[in-house]
Amino acid sequence: APVKPAAPAAGVLWRRGDSGPGVRELQARLRQTQWLFDGPTGTYDDLTERAVSGFQGKRGLPRTGATDTVTWRRLVSMSREPGTWDLYLMGGQPPGAPDPRCLTGRVLCIDKTSRTLRWMVDGRTVSTMAVRFGATGTPTREGVFRVYWKSRHHWSTLYDSSMPYAMFFSGGQAVHYSYDFAARGYAGGSHGCVNVRDEAAIAALYGQVRDGDKVVVHR
Template structure:
């Protein structure tokens, strides 16, 4: 049986994050805004960053580096998730946030690649299922409720519950994986 490890990357990402001014000063500033029907290397970079964060871009847009409907919808989802007005247009604010959240792109901490793991990023608000160092699935995530901070660190799952109901909140917590006392990762429709 595979060992499951929960690895929270928030501390690593916080240490590696770059100040917004530095992020905005790169060569992309002149290429903004990015919007539907544009093509080119900036669109490829945009789609790559969105993909790393778990957003699915249609293959037809990826193959042609086209900022199409799929890319626009994913930009809107990203904007809404990070409290930016969901216009679907990549302006300076959106680009700075996307760069900050998607760095370091393509890198997982060693604790996320040693076993079959659920690798969680508090900074990116993302859960990744990793097998043999390869991300097999990504999903948006929320962490804790006000006053109930999610503990960073590496943990082993000690209990699984398919149809769990929270004893504290009396709400369904389907497919719960418990670690660190009463903390759990679970699916929420």
């Protein structure tokens, strides 16, 4: 009897390490189906890989963690076309290429244009999160700084407000979690600090950053 040809392997569309608008749409659809609770960031990270693997296992597909054409078609059939709000829910805009000053050592790489913070170690992006900056009258300073003080439960006496997970880098300016940013998004602004709205993300970041780590604030 003639040998039946093997079915062609499903082509991989995206895998860990990839980035771009396709990955952002994948993440938005994974959020809709309750497999991903972060992002979308546009970067195929470990959380995305885990979400895809879980989705595949639930549907009886090989748990590769990479998004192939079969996985993608199944996900598309179970979700709706994401709109701008779905795609940029957390990040304002997709992160641009990291500033060259961010490519060596341990760096909080903060991009004012895309309103994102990347935590980078030796040129590799460990995590990315949405940030908000100072209002017009109190801008966030740009340049290269160092984390000189960390304060987990910081309270600002100057502004009479809570600044959890504060990592100070320039005068009174710090990267910290903002309840206001979480509630109001980009409708508000800070007094110069770099606000983070994702508490789980900054809690993890706070645990990794050390005094003396570099901070680059750029456009």
